[in-house]
Amino acid sequence: MEFLILDRFPDPAIEKAWRACLDEVRFPSHYCAPEFFLEPFWEGKHPFAILALEQDTVVGVLTGLHENKQTESGLQWRPQICVRDGAGFEAVLDALARGLIEAAGSSSLVSVFSWRWNPLGVFSRYGFRHRSFEGDVVLDLTRGAESVFHEFSKNRRRDIRLAIKNGVEVFEASTSEDFLAYYDVYLRWRQTARKSVQGSVVPYETFERALRLKDSRRVFLARFSGRIIAGTSIRYYPKGLVEYSENASLDDFLHLCPNDLLLWRSIEWACKGSFPQYSLGAADYFHRKCGGTVVPIDRYRLDRTWLGTHTFRERLMESGREVFHRLPGPLTNTLRGLLKRQGSRR
Numbered sequence: 001m002e003f004l005i006l007d008r009f010p011d012p013a014i015e016k017a018w019r020a021c022l023d024e025v026r027f028p029s030h031y032c033a034p035e036f037f038l039e040p041f042w043e044g045k046h047p048f049a050i051l052a053l054e055q056d057t058v059v060g061v062l063t064g065l066h067e068n069k070q071t072e073s074g075l076q077w078r079p080q081i082c083v084r085d086g087a088g089f090e091a092v093l094d095a096l097a098r099g100l101i102e103a104a105g106s107s108s109l110v111s112v113f114s115w116r117w118n119p120l121g122v123f124s125r126y127g128f129r130h131r132s133f134e135g136d137v138v139l140d141l142t143r144g145a146e147s148v149f150h151e152f153s154k155n156r157r158r159d160i161r162l163a164i165k166n167g168v169e170v171f172e173a174s175t176s177e178d179f180l181a182y183y184d185v186y187l188r189w190r191q192t193a194r195k196s197v198q199g200s201v202v203p204y205e206t207f208e209r210a211l212r213l214k215d216s217r218r219v220f221l222a223r224f225s226g227r228i229i230a231g232t233s234i235r236y237y238p239k240g241l242v243e244y245s246e247n248a249s250l251d252d253f254l255h256l257c258p259n260d261l262l263l264w265r266s267i268e269w270a271c272k273g274s275f276p277q278y279s280l281g282a283a284d285y286f287h288r289k290c291g292g293t294v295v296p297i298d299r300y301r302l303d304r305t306w307l308g309t310h311t312f313r314e315r316l317m318e319s320g321r322e323v324f325h326r327l328p329g330p331l332t333n334t335l336r337g338l339l340k341r342q343g344s345r346r
Contacts, residue, residue: 001059001091003099006049009037014058018051021058025082026117027277028240030216031074032082036063038216040209041202050099052083052092059084060092062100062112071104074113076133076297077281078243081114093122101126101302110302120300128300135296137287139278141242145271149264151291156260163261166224170258170265173219173231179208181228182221182248189248217245220266222258230258234266242270244281263290 010018015034022028030036037047045065052060062081064073074080083092097120104110112128114120116135124130139148149157173179183204190197211219211233222230230249236242244266249259263280267290270278280287283294 001095030235052095059087071107123300139292153289156289159257159260163257182231229253232262
């Protein structure tokens with residue numbers, strides 16, 4: 001089986017064959033589609049796609065990014081690989097593995113993530129090492145919105161009703177004014193003292209371009225007394241997988257439970273659109289209150305550094321976290337405060 005490596009949006013013939021493959025995939029996602037190349041977030045990160053080919057038929061897809069001498073397909077909460085139903089599973093994965101290695105070139109670290117239902121054991125033949133992560137809460141939407149709602153925890157249902165009772169409204173963003181209001185919430189959210197927000201600030205131009213990708217994204221905003229107080233965006237592939245993407249909210253209004261209502265409205269929207277599944281993008285307490293099933297995500301990684309530097313560093317950090325969590329509560333709180341103050345000085 002052959003493979004094709006792309007570094008830009010495909011020509012019409014390849015695009016058609018690519019989409020025909022996604023029509024036969026179990027749960028196709030946005031980042032496995034040609035629209036992956038339209039995302040404004042990838043500037044400077046060199047996006048790529050690998051298509052497994054059986055003659056002129058696309059039977060598998062893997063997308064990813066090249067950045068800082070690393071090549072990565074997906075993240076531990078977002079796989080970006082799929083195989084066409086009915087295709088020779090191992091042969092397709094073998095083609096994708098060979099394509100990924102070739103695309104990676106001289107990258108020192110090569111990683112690929114996959115849902116547990118798509119095991120990538122074939123990658124081990126090429127030196128990739130396997131590791132499992134907790135994964136995401138995934139909701140089965142085929143049962144309908146009412147059944148999904150009844151699976152929510154008691155306090156989640158209570159908080160949704162509380163938000164409605166308190167006058168919180170949710171609507172879909174569509175205008176430049178909506179996006180500007182959400183961006184202001186996003187900037188304020190990044191300054192919250194409740195938690196440390198990772199990553200650099202997204203420029204407004206990039207932010208708006210992403211939100212305007214109406215064929216693959218939707219943005220829901222929560223409004224209270226005429227003011228935007230929170231927002232949630234989702235990614236999706238038509239009739240495929242819906243994925244919880246980003247959320248930002250103002251601390252002063254959290255007691256109104258806008259994030260619970262935003263999540264519920266996005267689930268209602270997905271049910272009305274006949275999407276089969278919704279990945280919440282995490283499996284922490286906030287997301288587990290939606291019920292559903294926690295589906296593990298597996299990583300296969302090829303560390304090309306001398307003596308496995310990346311692997312050693314990861315194990316060292318994990319050991320440090322284990323030691324930290326075994327410390328007495330008062331001491332861990334003190335250390336968190338010191339680290340937070342140290343970080344604020346930088």
